[in-house]
Amino acid sequence: MVQSSVPMNKTEKEYRQDIVDIGRLVYQKGWVAANDGNITIRLDQDRILATPTGVSKGMMHVDDFIIVDMQGNKIEGRKERTSEIAMHLTIYGMRPDIRSIVHAHPPVATGFATAGKPLNLALLPEVIIGLGCVPLADYGLPGTPALTEGMLPYIPKYDAILMGNHGAVCYGEDVYKAFFKMETMEHFARITLVAELLGGAKALPRLEVDKLFDSRTRYGVKAKAGALPGCPVVAEDLEDQDRFYVTRQELISLVDEALKARGVA
Numbered sequence: 001m002v003q004s005s006v007p008m009n010k011t012e013k014e015y016r017q018d019i020v021d022i023g024r025l026v027y028q029k030g031w032v033a034a035n036d037g038n039i040t041i042r043l044d045q046d047r048i049l050a051t052p053t054g055v056s057k058g059m060m061h062v063d064d065f066i067i068v069d070m071q072g073n074k075i076e077g078r079k080e081r082t083s084e085i086a087m088h089l090t091i092y093g094m095r096p097d098i099r100s101i102v103h104a105h106p107p108v109a110t111g112f113a114t115a116g117k118p119l120n121l122a123l124l125p126e127v128i129i130g131l132g133c134v135p136l137a138d139y140g141l142p143g144t145p146a147l148t149e150g151m152l153p154y155i156p157k158y159d160a161i162l163m164g165n166h167g168a169v170c171y172g173e174d175v176y177k178a179f180f181k182m183e184t185m186e187h188f189a190r191i192t193l194v195a196e197l198l199g200g201a202k203a204l205p206r207l208e209v210d211k212l213f214d215s216r217t218r219y220g221v222k223a224k225a226g227a228l229p230g231c232p233v234v235a236e237d238l239e240d241q242d243r244f245y246v247t248r249q250e251l252i253s254l255v256d257e258a259l260k261a262r263g264v265a
């Protein structure tokens, strides 16, 4: 298991309170129903503090949490493990630069995930700077390794991932950063939906997107995603989609066909 490169700068008690606070926000924002979702914080090299199964994330107490080792075995806590703990462990294993993970089912972003659509258009400066784009991982049965399988190619490169027919997962250096990434993603999903209803969102051109990526250092953003092909999709990519290529002979027959259809030839 990879050691975390992020220093621990709070006490375990403070981290427990952070999860209570973030859980309440996640619930109040309507990103979960009933007992959905889970939140974890990596306490140190060997221990993960996690929300248990079967509790509403809006009504948790600091004593509700469990601690698991990096193999997922429970080492502390009265309640039971969530079946999604394996997904968290996989992400921590692949991302030593993060210390917290938030998984929820925010309804608009999850709507995109159930419609089979990633949130990948270059539309808004804050989203391009903070997330790059949000890819869509294939559906996998919860509680099995299949849940994370589709996410594996995206975990090293992105901080927010849509999970097909399920929800979303976001992670960062602390639980607040993970939460804010999910907030940015859900806000982006809502804006994208409105733009689609109004006739379609207009993507920014490559030059502007590159300028936004360059400005990340100025804003102190350590986002992973950037300058990957198709993330985000820029205006020029969409123009390319509308374009199609034919041979000289194909073009002649197309023109012939069009002329015949109009009774010219």
Ligand SMILES: [Zn+2]
Residues within 6 Å of the ligand: 036, 037, 084, 103, 104, 105, 166, 167
């Ligand atoms: Zn879930």
